[in-house]
Amino acid sequence: MVEDDRQALFLTWLDEHGSSVVKVARAYTLTGDECQDLAQEILLQAWRSAPSFAGKATAATWFYRVALHTAMNWKRKDGPRRTRQQPLLDVQVVPADGACSTEQVQQRETVEQLYRAIHQLPKADAALVLLYLDELSYREMADVLGISESNVGVKLNRAKKALSALMNGESHGP
Incomplete structure (x- = not known):
């Protein structure tokens, strides 16, 4: 090329x-x-x-x-x-537009909670959830992950349950 x-x-x-x-x-x-x-x-x-x-x-x-x-x-x-590194400075990001509405703050907190929960999932489940959130079809998810469409359905159902538990403050076991 x-x-x-x-x-x-x-x-x-x-x-x-x-x-x-x-x-x-x-x-x-x-x-x-x-x-x-x-x-x-x-x-x-x-x-x-x-x-x-x-x-x-x-x-x-x-x-x-x-x-x-x-x-x-x-x-x-x-x-x-x-994990062994320490930042030189702890920088706080200040929103450029000043005040945020309560709804924006709640939405941002929900998104942050979602990403923290996704981060706690096993790597394969996290990948599947990301593909799902990006609205890929089961066929596309299967192609990306190299698994069958039916396996996507089973794994996605399990990942959604685990994610829901994490979002509701329950612990997630292996």
């Missing part, structure tokens, strides 16, 4: 599927800095892998697969090192 074609294809994919990178990164990290680091790592892996895209799956499926595999490997490899 010619470099200009590769760059154009990558930028198109980024425009169309960039939100999935952020969702995956956010689900596999605890802090904003980690999320940014993981998102950069996902994009780097997607860039490196672009020449091997064979068109056997849709670009969305391929991009998601790269994002999920990178996130799972990043968490396993980079997690232990990051």
Whole structure:
């Protein structure tokens, strides 16, 4: 693949599927800095892998697969090192628009609670929930994860129950 074609294809994919990178990164990290680091790592892996895209799956499926595999490997490899690190400064982000409505605050808290709950799920369940939240079909989820559609249904049902329990403050066992 010619470099200009590769760059154009990558930028198109980024425009169309960039939100999935952020969702995956956010689900596999605890802090904003980690999320940014993981998102950069996902994009780097997607860039490196672009020449091997064979068109056997849709670009969305391929991009998601790269994002999920990178996130799972990043968490396993980079997690232990990051738990020993301490930030130099504890920076608080102040909203740019000043005051937020009560509804916006509640919605943000619910989203944060959802991501904390997803983070507690086993890696495969977290990946499945992210695909579900992105409204992929069972066929697309099966393609991304390399499992059958019926297996997607069974695993998704279990993951939803575990996620619901976590959202309601119940502990989640293995």
